[in-house]
Amino acid sequence: MSIDKDTARKVAHLARIEVPEDQLEALAGELNGILGFMEQLNEVDVDGVEPMTSVTPMRLKRRADVVTDGDQQDKILANAPDAREGFFAVPKVVE
Amino acid sequence: MSGLNTLTIADARDKLRSKEISAVELTEACNAAVAGSDALKAYSVKTPEMALEQAKAADARLGQGDAPDLCGIPLGIKDLFCTKGVESQAASNILAGFKPEYESTVTTKLWDSGAVMLGKLNMDEFAMGSSNETSAYGAAVNPWRRQGSDAALTPGGSSGGSAAAVSGDLCLAATGTDTGGSIRQPAAFTGIVGVKPTYGRVSRWGIIAFASSLDQAGPMTKTVRDSAIFLNAIAGHDAKDSTSADMAVPDFEAALTGDIRGRKIGLPKEYRLDGMPAEIEKLWADGADMLRDAGAEIVDVSLPHTKYALPAYYVLAPAEASSNLARYDGVRYGHRAKLQKGEGIHEMYARTRAEGFGPEVQRRVMIGAYVLSAGFYDAYYRRAQRVRTLIKKDFEDVYASGVDAILTPATPSAAFGLGEMADADPVKMYLNDVFTVTVNLAGLPGVSVPTGLDSQGLPLGLQLIGKPWEEADMLNTAYALEQSAGFVSKADKWW
Numbered sequence: 343m344s345i346d347k348d349t350a351r352k353v354a355h356l357a358r359i360e361v362p363e364d365q366l367e368a369l370a371g372e373l374n375g376i377l378g379f380m381e382q383l384n385e386v387d388v389d390g391v392e393p394m395t396s397v398t399p400m401r402l403k404r405r406a407d408v409v410t411d412g413d414q415q416d417k418i419l420a421n422a423p424d425a426r427e428g429f430f431a432v433p434k435v436v437e
Numbered sequence: 438m439s440g441l442n443t444l445t446i447a448d449a450r451d452k453l454r455s456k457e458i459s460a461v462e463l464t465e466a467c468n469a470a471v472a473g474s475d476a477l478k479a480y481s482v483k484t485p486e487m488a489l490e491q492a493k494a495a496d497a498r499l500g501q502g503d504a505p506d507l508c509g510i511p512l513g514i515k516d517l518f519c520t521k522g523v524e525s526q527a528a529s530n531i532l533a534g535f536k537p538e539y540e541s542t543v544t545t546k547l548w549d550s551g552a553v554m555l556g557k558l559n560m561d562e563f564a565m566g567s568s569n570e571t572s573a574y575g576a577a578v579n580p581w582r583r584q585g586s587d588a589a590l591t592p593g594g595s596s597g598g599s600a601a602a603v604s605g606d607l608c609l610a611a612t613g614t615d616t617g618g619s620i621r622q623p624a625a626f627t628g629i630v631g632v633k634p635t636y637g638r639v640s641r642w643g644i645i646a647f648a649s650s651l652d653q654a655g656p657m658t659k660t661v662r663d664s665a666i667f668l669n670a671i672a673g674h675d676a677k678d679s680t681s682a683d684m685a686v687p688d689f690e691a692a693l694t695g696d697i698r699g700r701k702i703g704l705p706k707e708y709r710l711d712g713m714p715a716e717i718e719k720l721w722a723d724g725a726d727m728l729r730d731a732g733a734e735i736v737d738v739s740l741p742h743t744k745y746a747l748p749a750y751y752v753l754a755p756a757e758a759s760s761n762l763a764r765y766d767g768v769r770y771g772h773r774a775k776l777q778k779g780e781g782i783h784e785m786y787a788r789t790r791a792e793g794f795g796p797e798v799q800r801r802v803m804i805g806a807y808v809l810s811a812g813f814y815d816a817y818y819r820r821a822q823r824v825r826t827l828i829k830k831d832f833e834d835v836y837a838s839g840v841d842a843i844l845t846p847a848t849p850s851a852a853f854g855l856g857e858m859a860d861a862d863p864v865k866m867y868l869n870d871v872f873t874v875t876v877n878l879a880g881l882p883g884v885s886v887p888t889g890l891d892s893q894g895l896p897l898g899l900q901l902i903g904k905p906w907e908e909a910d911m912l913n914t915a916y917a918l919e920q921s922a923g924f925v926s927k928a929d930k931w932w
Binding site for chain 1: 534535536537538539635636637650676679680682683742744745747748749751752759763766767768769770771772773776780781782784785786787788790791794799800802803804805806807808810817819820821822823824825826827829862863864867878879880905
């Protein structure tokens, strides 16, 4: 599997990272280098092997479904680049 | 009084309790060392006033006679830990100016123990790197230099600022985090001790996430005993981290008897790499001899999937990072890109992330997005998860055969020069983690112990890998190794 310029553009979009058109070729080359390194994994026989989802066997704890926190609007907005009237402000979403 | 900054935690604890020194004196010595250390770029933020306030409170507590071990001990905190009201940026421009409204669990435990914060420590951006060179602050510098050279060397990464600060006596100890070797590799490069606990031993809450199934915080200290004391303070279950283990935490310091008679130590043959420097070979063999002389039995073991650990890691860690770093969108905190007329929220997201993330972080986020994308998920991500199962099983088989711990080199080389890898393939930098990354994939505890110097006078370390939840036994073996090696060298102060 190899990444061409179009795939690089698609990957950059998936990652929501703006990459100028004239840098896509170089990006594709870099990503191919890393993916080439990963190709070694194809040598491993993984038939019947379970994918690891938790490195230590543990059962997630449960707790009562109740509100345990809240009433801190000011703190939550304190680091926002743009906060107005108790909300996060963003550029127009719908035309 | 001068030179107090060079104390170990254990010695400082005793002197504080006997009133030979005060926490304020100790903190002033450290503040002065930090103030004079700009050439090392170890600290991204200095908090000397806060440190003095904490030291005064510690002295009051010490006066009452029931102070915990870390009461009055000045520490540096890796920039990955959220500290209330103090910039916490993960060495990234995308978190420029971010001042958390909350405190991480690890640092909360440290301050509750009476410890003192000297400032925040430099690191690779979002902990992605092995040389500190991906930091938005510029790379921290290793206090060590090659004999007869003034070339700046890397302190390693990602916890490079922590390693430089501990090694250069700019604090008594520091926090680090380790996702693929980020505590153990910099510890080895700077002649200090670094511990990566078992996954789940230490709460991850409030630590800026890189790869959540691999990240674990741990101590970076001058001695094994200091690491044991430090780990006592930060280990334990936390309801705010669902992956933290709800199990009893032993007294790690009390386990340091130095008696390792009858312990079985494995040497994995797959860690003998082609082209490994003879000095590293010798360091490893010498370490095995030291443990044998201390009464341990040395056996050869096999971890057959070792060579697949790095490629599996470089699928899994970027995949998790691409999800974790999706939150940096310019809305809730940190940097937001300026827009041109007519542009909207989509341009804001993509430009904010292009401006805020450095090249290595961008690379990993994109690799992660690719291996998780439809059509490639099974071929890359799912396969890497399967290989991870096999890597963990390798260790389980070795431990089931009666082996108590595994001895390996910590790094494939001594510290290299800053800029030396600038033109290298990214994959070449990844090879720094070849001996450490298996431990994260298997969720095991590991410790790096300085045991010698190379021909250029640079420190080298050995790694001990323990059984899950057996940090106490692992640290005792590390303590025996430390006693035998007798590593006491320090970098000559040039900064």
